Amino acid sequence: MEQWEDRVRRIVMAGIGAIAGTVEKSRDAIVKFAGSEQARNLADKGEKAVQSVVDAGEKAFEKVKGAISEADLKERVRRETQRLKSLAAQLHGLSDEQREVVDAMVQDLKDKGGPEQAPRPEADVREDGDAADGEAQDGEQADR
Secondary structure, three states: OHHHHHHHHHHHHHHHHHHHHHHHHHHHHHHHHHOOHHHHHHHHHHHHHHHHHHHHHHHHHHHHHHHOOHHHHHHHHHHHHHHHHHHHHHHHOOOHHHHHHHHHHHHHHHHOOOOOOOOOOHHHEOOOOOEOOHHHHHHHHHHO
C-alpha cells in the first residue's frame, strides 16, 4: 500500500513540477518577446492604427460640423423668421369671414391630430413664403 501511495505522490509532484516549469518558460518567453524587435514593431503598428482611427474620427467630425455652417444656419433661421412674419401679416389682414374659414381649418387640423398629420404643400411654397404659382395669390386677392 505504501508503494502505491508513493507512486501517486510522485505523479502529483511531477504534475506540479510540469506546471512550474511551464510557468517559468512562459515568463521567460514573455520577457524575451517584450524586449524583442518584433514586439516593438507590433507596438508601433498598433500605435499607428490607433492614431489613424483617431484622425479619421476627427475628419468625420469636422466634415459633419462643416456641413451646416453657422452662417448657413443663421440664414435658415432668418428666412424662417421672415416667412412666419409674412404669414402673421397675412393673417392679420384677413377679413372676419376669411378669419372664420382659417379658424375652422385650424380646428379641423387639431381634430385630425395636429399639423404633423396634415399634408404639407412644401412643393407649392417658395422659400420666401409666397405661392409658387400665381393661382393661390390671385385667389387670395379675389377673396379680399
